[in-house]
Amino acid sequence: MTRLSQNMTTKPTLLLALALAATASLQAADYSQWGGGNTRNMVSDEKGLPIDFDPGKKYGPKAAPKIAGRLRPDAQAANKGPGAEDIDLSTTKNCLWVAKLGSQTYGTPVIANGQVYVGTNNESPRNDKHAGDRGIVMVFDEYTGQFKWQLVSPKMGTGKVNDWEYLGICASPTIVGDKAYVPGNRCQIICMDVKGMSNGNQGMQDESTFMAPLDKDGKLTAPIAPGDTDADILWVYDMYKELGVFQHNATAGFPLVVDGKLFAPTCNGVDWTHTNIPAPNSPSFIMLNAEDGTLLGEQDHVSSERVLHCSWSSPNYLELGGKKQVIFAAGDGWVYSMAPETKKDAEDLDILVEHWRYDANPPEYRKNSAGEPIKYVEYDGPSEIIATPTVADGLIYVPIGQDPEHGEGVGCLSCIDPKMTGDITGKAVWTFKGIERSISTPAVKDGLVYAADYTGRLFCLDAKTGKEYWKFDTKGHIWASPLVADGKVWIGNEEGELFILAEGKELKELKTIEFPSPLLSSVVAANGAVYVTTHTHLYCFKEGAKAPEAK
Template structure:
């Protein structure tokens, strides 16, 4: 990840308060990266430390804090799915980072729902057209109370909901981790489809992996047509990215089958040809009883849903097994590859890291550079360079000033040349890395699952600027905004400023 922010500190200490602007207690398990926009900080977590007495027990939570003071402004609280823990892993909370545009927040809930929220919460009233927030926040099943919960000033204001399970035909697994890409009127996102609780079977082989929704209404407009689902080894983790190749904007996406794709964007003419209006407005949504929701969404993807046009595909691990892939489950020596991090586009190249699945696959992993200007199957022609990593990788690479920074679960940080893949330095750390490195202000910031936080110089020469023990595992990537660094552990969010 990259930030253009300046004057960021290289040292801080929560124990002494050094360079700590504010601290907010969040949940007990936090995998979502903090997002800062419009004077607010958004972060997904769980309900391990309830902020509202009416919400008790395991929930997915999106918290919204005041950027200056760290006060909690409002929170989205989502009940857990109860039919199968592998649909909504216990205590994992809302793991999808929020995407903010203007007065709207877009996020994927722990229930596999794409949600559009008002950035102000209920402070300016219930905007609608969705007005069933009380029903939505009320637990279902055996723990359901006799009446829906009452909406209060601390609750989120939901604009619309699209359920990926009933509306797009996916099979949720563990949690939704992908952030949502906004391009014009459209939302591009990873569907989160994966294996069932046996980890050896795909229940929805026709499920999409990449979907496009209308941002005003949540209507499903398009999907990939690459038949990825049968070869998803574990789940679909990677977020889509956007870049312009020869003045042509493209979406880049890494499937759960270990293949990287580029797609054309959908446009107004293709929308009209499929029978969709050229533009929707929020008021086009029907009243609450008929809205797009888990209860009313279609049970399969409609025939008028557009198919995304593929420009190229790149098999990240061409010698890996391609048939009957789930028989390699738990094989640490031979298996398909998976990609957790996002493909990064920079100067007509894609930088992406992948390899064996962290939980069920082989140990091998690589960082690769791909020529994004080609077309067709570019598995052989598109690879510019490949750099071996030590062990499984979860990170998105940070490309900065001719260098690429990446960290792996072999407990090592790597710095390589962006043009050639030549290594400049590595550094052994104590913990696995699930977060991505943040390159900003001449520094590289990185947290580990053992609770360490490292700050390196963003240079060809290895220089450790600081090392902080935070005492709680870190899954979230550090972010920066308006001269402030934001670091989230499992239990606390720190705003850091020198």
């Protein structure tokens, strides 16, 4: 029996909703991937960022006017339904532009070569030919907010346990040169031309079939011919079809591209019962050729065999002592270090060489005092890892956590020494159990760790010892990750509140700004601007920006 047929012996059903938050960090200038670089550390070199800004007010039912002689970016009136730009720019402050997204947005934006990319859903369609529930990546002009093109991906058709309704695409692309790599909503890794169709149709020539949805009987509908505002897809790697992966609820995890190789989680997980693993023989993590999308290697299926829920974390990369390490935090609650090279196993599969692994769950979260396993979703039970591990000053920082639908629970933040000592088990420098479940990626700067938990608290810890300097309660659940930029720490919460705190060992709140929708994605700083993404809108704020007068 093949691995694929083994994995198909259990049928799927429905389950809980997922949501991922993103995070942002970068160096000055562009922010071309999640975390700004391969270490995924949420620290920016940007200076002169505004903190006195206002998202403005929405228009009423009347038509939106032209702005400075031009229509709003999508050229629709505000009373014409989905897709209309509905923010009155004259009521904003230090706002360069604002763009309408879908109704649920979990992808933190990336900015590269004059374009802004963000994953969302299709509840505000940019094109009438793409109607209904879809995964979307929207692309805007960095300087004007003008909509340029979009990736449109219909639903899988296998039910919400695989592709939860209205989640859309839960990540944004990783931009390398003229290519954009993103996990679609259908358990696929998709490579696109960053210019869209403006320079012709390159690579794959079957976008029309890719964009065609399934009918109620699961049959493919008529192809939809691509237009000027559709994505130019170069290649697609389908993990569901090629590897027999059983995606749980959504595809997520920002791809990592190093030396022409792409690394990504497969999002292999449990079924609707939360106890059965339909595809234990499929990998949770893979390596592809970034040029053509061919499979180069995969992780041994150990993390799939013991996955608690799903693997949604994004990988990162470091080199120590001449050793290359790809770090992957898996759905079994373990952190794995692997080389970007493979060896054959007994089944002739190309398996990524493992350096070490580390259990990020304290033993008392796995088993009680009687030695009995604690159930997964219990408040005091074990968690997977959804946050991205952060590499800083030769150490790795990673918290454990669960799908926010599971609620609050015990957590742990580990500081791991990635040096290879010949022992396959990684070593923790320290652990901090004062934090609860978290899906937020930590930021590390000047010997301090800034980490948030789902409960709604932001912590400042000593990066070498784990000593707590302060904690700040936002009084709202946190999905996003903290950004450290311009001497400040930026974090938003589910209540739509953006908190700006002073960087350093002393707690000082500088500003709180209220937005009309949840802030589940992280703040991004790039090229002197601050990007704030709500569930429904993407804002670009810049010091001294003046809203064009409406007329």
